[in-house]
Amino acid sequence: xxxxxxxxxxxxxxxxxxxxxxxxxxxxxxxxxxxxxxxxxxxxxxxxxxxxxxxxxxxxxxxxxxxxxxxxxxxxxxxxxxxxxxxxxxxxxxxxxxxxxxxxxxxxxxxxxxxxxxxxxxxxxxxxxxxxxxxxxxxxxxxxxxxxxxxxxxxxxxxxxxxxxxxxxxxxxxxxxxxxxxxxxxxxxxxxxxxxxxxxxxxxxxxxxxxxxxxxxxxxxxxxxxxxxxxxxxxxxxxxxxxxxxxxxxxxxxxxxxxxxxxxxxxxxxxxxxxxxxxxxxxxxxxxxxxxxxxxxxxxxxxxxxxxxxxx
Numbered sequence: 212x213x214x215x216x217x218x219x220x221x222x223x224x225x226x227x228x229x230x231x232x233x234x235x236x237x238x239x240x241x242x243x244x245x246x247x248x249x250x251x252x253x254x255x256x257x258x259x260x261x262x263x264x265x266x267x268x269x270x271x272x273x274x275x276x277x278x279x280x281x282x283x284x285x286x287x288x289x290x291x292x293x294x295x296x297x298x299x300x301x302x303x304x305x306x307x308x309x310x311x312x313x314x315x316x317x318x319x320x321x322x323x324x325x326x327x328x329x330x331x332x333x334x335x336x337x338x339x340x341x342x343x344x345x346x347x348x349x350x351x352x353x354x355x356x357x358x359x360x361x362x363x364x365x366x367x368x369x370x371x372x373x374x375x376x377x378x379x380x381x382x383x384x385x386x387x388x389x390x391x392x393x394x395x396x397x398x399x400x401x402x403x404x405x406x407x408x409x410x411x412x413x414x415x416x417x418x419x420x421x422x423x424x425x426x427x428x429x430x431x432x433x434x435x436x437x438x439x440x441x442x443x444x445x446x447x448x449x450x451x452x453x454x455x456x457x458x459x460x461x462x463x464x465x466x467x468x469x470x471x472x473x474x475x476x477x478x479x480x481x482x483x484x485x486x487x488x489x490x491x492x493x494x495x496x497x498x499x500x501x502x503x504x505x506x507x508x509x510x511x512x513x514x515x516x517x518x519x520x521x522x523x
Contacts (some may be wrong), residue, residue, distance in 0.1 A: 212507050215260065218312065219500035220305040223442035223475035226270050227305030227496070228260060231313065233504075234274045241279050242286050246326045249274070249288060250295060255514040257290045259506055262515030268292045268438040271302045283329070284321040285310065292436035297327035297345075298372030300445010300477075300492050304340040307332050308496035327372060339495050342445060346487035347371040347453040356403045364400055368409050371449030371490065375432075376404045377416040385419040385429045387472055390439060393417060397433035416447045426470040442494070443471035448479045449490040456481055456488045 215233035219226060235253040237245035249257070259265065261272040271291050278286035287306055289296040296302070303323065310316045311334055320333045328345035335341065351368040354376070358364050366378025383389065383396055397415040404412050413435040421429045432440040432447045440447070448469040455461035467479045481488040506513050 212505055215504040215506065217260070217502050217504060218309045218498060219502065220308055220496045220498050221441075222301035222304045222496040223471060223477065223494050224473045225301045225440055225442035226499070227299075227302045227309075228266065228270055228272045229306055229309045230260060230272065230274045231309070234276075237276055239277070242276070242288070242324050243326050245276055245286070246288055246295060255517070257295075258515030258517050259513065260504065261290065261292055262517070264512055264516065265504060266292075266515075268436055269441065271296070271299055273299070273302050273306055275306075278324040280324070282322065283324050284316060286324040288326060291434065292438065294435065295326075296373060296435075298325050298330065298446055300342055300344065300372065300447075300449065301440070301442040301494070301496075303330060303332060303342050303445065304492075304494050305496045307334055307340045307342075308338070308498065312498050325372075339493060341491055341493040344445070344449045344490045344492060345372050346484060347449045347481075347490050348487040349450075349453045349457045351409070352454075352457070354404070354407070354409075356400070356407050358399050358403050361396055361399055367454045368404075368412060369450035369453045371451075371453060372446035373414050374409070374412045375414045375416050375447055375450040376400065376409070376412045377418060377447075377451060377454060379418045381417045383417060385417065385431050385472060390431075390472065393431045393472075394433060394437065394439055397431065397439075398437060401433065414444075414447060416444070416450065418451070421468075421470045423468075423470045423474055423476060426468040426476055428467075429470040429472070431472045439472065441471065441473050442475060443469040443477045445477065445492045445494070448477050448492055452479050452481045452490045453488055456483070
């Protein structure tokens, strides 16, 4: 039997599971090399941690690894039910709260390495966390696609640590009770966007008017594994800020309050850097569980319920 120590948290309603001990040996290379080893040699570890029967489609996992530079506080690889994420905004907030819960960091500023770049995080006195994300930008404005059952949809393609197609042109009510229809709509849009020259887009962000007083916008974000984000999505908010900046609709340093589908919010702002922006996302996470997962090779579902089978 193998035992894996994890700490669970949620950020604005979206869960994160951080592996703090018992993770795979990913070598001493760069973080991108470690990710490659993880993907090629230890993918069943991913499904064991976040997949059923221990996890669920909505759960995002994170493995803490040694960073390439000793001045960095940590390195982290994020993953979900279908693969790996370049960055994860809500997950990074969860990681910071987990490190604080373990007593590894105090209030202050820290640098954390991800496969897509260095993220500067700040743990505040009130327990909130600010994440200065990787450079973000809009690639395509007003891409129009014809989607069966939806109609003509126009939106933007943008990078915020993951690739997004963002649209207000979806004809749906952004209500939690409408989550199943929103999921079907977003998935159809993604399939057409992928087939229209943007196969890298794996997140769809549907936008609409907010319901929370003081918020600027409400979103529904469909993640790569067809689970919707309970939070306002950190990388999705970064992508939205990139579009707003490109259109001149938000000034440098001005705060944008992004509401998610369950009503929780992130505060976002940006500074300019060359052709990109550097977004900062602020939110809160809460520890929900300290646990030890048991991996028993005698269990036919030890490594999760996998589409290709469960034979070890």
